[in-house]
Amino acid sequence: MSTTTTSVEETTTGSVWNGGMAPLKASYGKLMMWFFLLSDAFTFSSLLISYGMIRYAWPAYQGEVEDFVFSQEYWPIPEKVFDAVPLLHGVSLPLVFVGIMTFILILSSVTMVLAVEAGHRMDKKDVTKWMLWTLVGGVAFLGCQAWEWSHFIHGTDEGGMMPDGSIFYGANLTQNQYGPPLFADLFFFITGFHGFHVFSGVMLNFLIFYQATVGVFERRGHYEMVEKVGLYWHFVDLVWVFVFTFFYLI
Amino acid sequence: MAQLDEATTVNVQPKDQKKINQLWRIAGILAIVTAIEFALAYILPRGPLLYFTFVALTLVKAFYIVAEFMHLKGEVKTLIWSIAIPTIFVIWLVIALLAEGSSVFELKF
Secondary structure, eight states, rough: HHHHHHHHHHHTTTTTSSOOOGGSSSSSHHHHHHHHHHHHHHHHHHHHHHHHHHHHTTTTTOOOOOOOOOOOSSSHHHHSSSSSOTTTTTOOOHHHHHHHHHHHHHHHHHHHHHHHHHHHHHHHHOOOOOHHHHHHHHHHHHHHHHHHHHHHHHHOOSSSSSSSSSSSSSOOOOOOOTTTTHHHHHHHHHHHHHHHHHHHHEEEEEEEEHHHHHHHHHHHHHHHHHHHHHHHHHHHHHHHHHHHIIIIOO | HHHHHHHHOOOOOOHHHHHHHHHHHHHHHHHHHHHHHHHHHHHHSSHHHHHHHHHHHHHHHHHIIIIIISOGGGHHHHHHHHGGGHHHHHHHHHHHHHHHHHHHHHHHH
């Protein structure tokens, strides 16, 4: 490591602008990943804060949580909307399924950081093993989200009363049985944008898994690519932590 | 080609079990904090106290993910601040848009 540092210094002496330097002691790729993630954090913040603003602009439900019913008049209590679990039809289990999804994402974050750690040790076998587990976690999360969307779109057995007096089941961008249409819009936009990030993360993870398996990084001499994609994957987990709190819990 | 293979033989370094245990410990913390949030959603009545607790626990989780999993703690100070300081804008946006939401509510209802 020390030998490579000196060679970099020698070649760039007196020509800082020709590249080859590592400002802030982080490589170009890692640094740019950090600033991309910062900008992405702003995007997600805007979405979540817009949710806060729109929710504040609507009347809140007044009364006991137990007596809550869906209405177009006020903002729904999220835990009353997301209380379904696969194979347990009709049983009200608030937040259980979302909790499971959160655990899946946390676990796949650990396996990712273990892959990064194995990369530092040049341990190809461990990198492939942990990348594979990370992929499993990511795909499982996407599967869960697909189910959740499907349930949200198709609705409950009872459905909900629309302003014109008809009964509507589920939700789309203009009609929503759970409350104001904007609630469904924000659900689709926020979890959809996050889900798309998970999807691209799974794609990148697969790429890294494949390249590690065929020995690309071993020939290159370092596993920094695992670290950069790892940053992205942890960020996706970080965003979900905020979505979980501000969309589902509060 | 055979020569190249010999030249690029990698020596796998041994596992640092302490480091690996530390990573699992942080995963445990994240899981426990999530479990606490989940339990509080059932136990505490909905209101400002519960919301404040949720936000505080979320920031705890965010700190562990960014500092430990993303290794920001190990980067140089300048990089840490370059990432941390711009998030002030997010705090401003929270204040601005929540105030905006309240005034829209006043106008409509």
